[in-house]
Amino acid sequence: MTEYTGFEIAVVGMAGRFPGASTVDDFWDNVLAGEAGVRRFTDEELDAAGVTAERRAEPGFVPMGGALEGIELFDAKLFGYSPRDAAVLDPQQRVFLETAWHALEHAGHLGGKDVVGVYASASIDTYLLRHLLNNPAVPGGLQPLDLLLANDKDTLASRVAYHLDLTGPAITVQTACSSSLVTIHVACQALLGRDCDIALAGGVSIRPPVHEGYQHTEGGILAADGRCMPFDADAHGVVAGNGVAAVVLRRLEDALADGDTIHAVVKGTAVNNDGADKVGFTAPSVNGQARVIRAAHELSEVDSSTIGYVEAHGTGTALGDPIEVAALTKAFVNPPSACALGSVKALIGHLDAAAGVAGFVKASLAVRDGVVPPSPYFTAPNPETGLENSPFFVNREAQEWPGPRPRRAGISGFGMGGTNAHAVLEEPPSPEPMGPGRSRQLLVLSAGSEEALGESRKRLAEHLTADHVSLADVAHTLRTGRRTNLPHRLAVVAADPAEAASVLASAWTGSGDRRDVMFLFPGQGSQYAGMAEQLDREEPVFRAALDECAVLLPFDLRDVLADAERLTRTRYTQPALFAVEYSLAKLWEHWGVRPAAMLGHSVGEYVAACLAGVFSLPDAVKLIAARGELMDRLPGGAMLSVSLGADELALPADVHLAASNAPALSTVAGTFEAVERFEAQLSVTSRRLHTSHAFHSAMIDPMLAEFASKVSEVELREPRIPFVSNVSGTWITSGEATDPGYWVRHAREAVRFSEGLRTLLAEGPVNLLEVGPGNVLTTLARQHDLAGGGHAAFGSLRHPREDKHDLETTLSTLGRLWIAGVPVDLAAVTADERRRRVPLPGYPFARERHWVDLPGTAAPQVVVNEERVSAAEPAVTGDLAVITGIWQELLGIPRISPHDDYFELGGHSLLATQILARITAELGVSLPAGAIFEAPTPARLVALVEQQRGEHQEDDDEFARLLAEIRDMSPEELRAELDRERDAQEISQS
Known part of the structure; x- marks a missing residue:
């Protein structure tokens, strides 16, 4: 087994787009198949790139390259850009932003709580230089700062950090064509230095127009025939490519502890510069390259003889290839018996600032899969490289890894100007076996x-x-x-x-925004044998809470929960219900579902009071056990559900209202004989309930004195969470909650559930969550026109007649609460078990065309989502027309409705100042600087304009009145008035 030093970095995620490949998986398939992404451009592509017929006819013009397709497309809405701002944003920044998203997704670390750093690089921004500057097609209203922020390399890393909410360092690294490999070095150092917990590193190189081709000059770096052939006898230069890639890195110990999928391990990295040890600024140096490679080996504590593959810089130039092989030969102090060389530039072209990370991705996949990628172009080694007399070779076909295990590879990146970088990779450790997990x-x-x-x-x-x-x-x-x-x-x-x-x-x-959850706790009658049994087996939080209750009871709780006959006895039923509901509530709280308020039905109110802090858990269990035992001793009675509201019942003296459950549903109670006589007189539907006693009726009066004594023995505290009283049907007061007499009345008086539910629903659109077995309370709640008020109701456990697993019901409700907008803690669902983060399909960006074409090549196109355009919208006039027109122009959206939100359309604070300035110029009303934050829709801005005008009119009227008064005064009267005003000011100041 490999021994680790504690300084290793794990590669846990990667993403990229390359010539001929829209994903890393496609890229790797192309690499293994030897399929090139460099191709010849069509006449139509050359036309769109502005390449004239005269230029195409020039000697040395090569209509080839590695083009990245779809660079004009961007999911602007997802990232909060208006069409105008998206159209002028450097395509490198757009594409890298989406790639960063996909890389973190691939790692399973997008949207987590870790401190994530961003280290990124980009090539020169030709979009600004060729498409935007001095182009009349550029959207209007743009300020120089707008173009600077949208196109400056300095904003690349910070833009990713902003949009993905990453709070670690955000650093743009630029060292020419070694840039992105240097970002990986800097990211590794940041991880080892604890600057961040996760690092995203990579680069992008997109130089529009990407279908332009290039001009070959004799002795230049660009190949004469559009082929890059590193280390080959026929090699004569490089081909330009466009692409993007990013990798996600973690300290190896953290990745292993967190169950990350590890694709490769970075053993070490090194960076240096040639200095002046070369023939010119742009020339490579044998000594500089050899030093950085050897430094990486030493820092990795890796014997060079164990390295089986090197992803070379490999430009395929007459000067560069021999120097690179000489540097490798010098750096490998203990030469391996065989070490393959390759360069991804042969397939996708030279990606400039993104070249290093592209090679890093290729080498990571090679050590992961144990395959040496092929170089199918290769014919014979360049004799100037001396490959025949070295351990290095170039393989035409894919082959198994040479040399011993573990598999190790090197990656080189050499920047024009002399900044060199090298990294050493190792195959990933075998993944730790994981358990099967929960049944649902x-x-x-x-x-x-x-x-x-x-x-x-x-x-x-x-x-x-x-x-x-x-x-x-x-x-x-x-x-x-x-x-x-x-x-x-x-x-x-x-x-x-x-x-x-x-x-x-x-x-x-x-897509919901109902954030508040109201807990409903059912009462006696909802219990059934085996309730929550599967949760008890599979959910540790539920089990622990149930254990807490069980040790406080004088009987074996789990035996009772499994025994249908004992569950019919009130002395067992009420404590068992309390324990299950309390444990369910604790599970929901563990998952982040916390009640804004609560309502219990009869014995269910004890759970609410306990969670609110009125009772401690031991006191609550003591009281509920005493209550159940005292009731169990009473003579039996009957309870009847009647399809009438409480105020519609005409009850005889020996039948009592026990519960007001719904607008047209009540429960009555009394002796068996009294209830039977009342039932026979009814002309509406009724149903006898399966209860042993006539709860909440005069039949429980004999137990009240003794129960009052029990309540007086426990400490009652003010509630910390609001809950609704069964007695009043409205919010319980601190005085009631801490009054022992209240809990005695609570046992005797009718349950005002329907009235209490209306109290909860008056709080606005809410989610009602029945925290207990079955669906009795959600059924009652749905009789209160929940949909009409925007409410929803959910259950926690299956109905006794449902053939479902408990987890299916509970997790389904968790998912539906999350859909409704409740801020649940999804990570807590499996917080108690070890699981692996695995690569999954990436997010499908809804890309649309946001682009400014080259001057003279096409009409300007700024595409917006056509769903926003509706012919049914009425025409706007007056101030509203002026304001929406300003928005349409400055946001680049052809149709805006009066109630569209400025920030949802992609507006930002810098643009807001321009909009307000235009409103002032066109409407003559000066709005405050924060007006758009206060009034973010055109309709609300119009109201603000009208308000400002009204205030100005009042000021004008007051001034006119004062002026008229002054005109009517004599000089003596005016002097006396001024003296009085001066005296009043002096008194005020003193």
């Missing part, structure tokens, strides 16, 4: 649009059909390592991958 898993997806959610669902379903998929690991990764806060959401519960793939098509979906 909650899978969640969130997206910025319904279309993206649908595509995510499709991709996940396809992934789940692959071999050797662990549903527990997939679910864990979705809950903890992906963005779960996007508005459009999906949740599903399944037992295995096949079931998950099947039920994804009918999963719950939605």
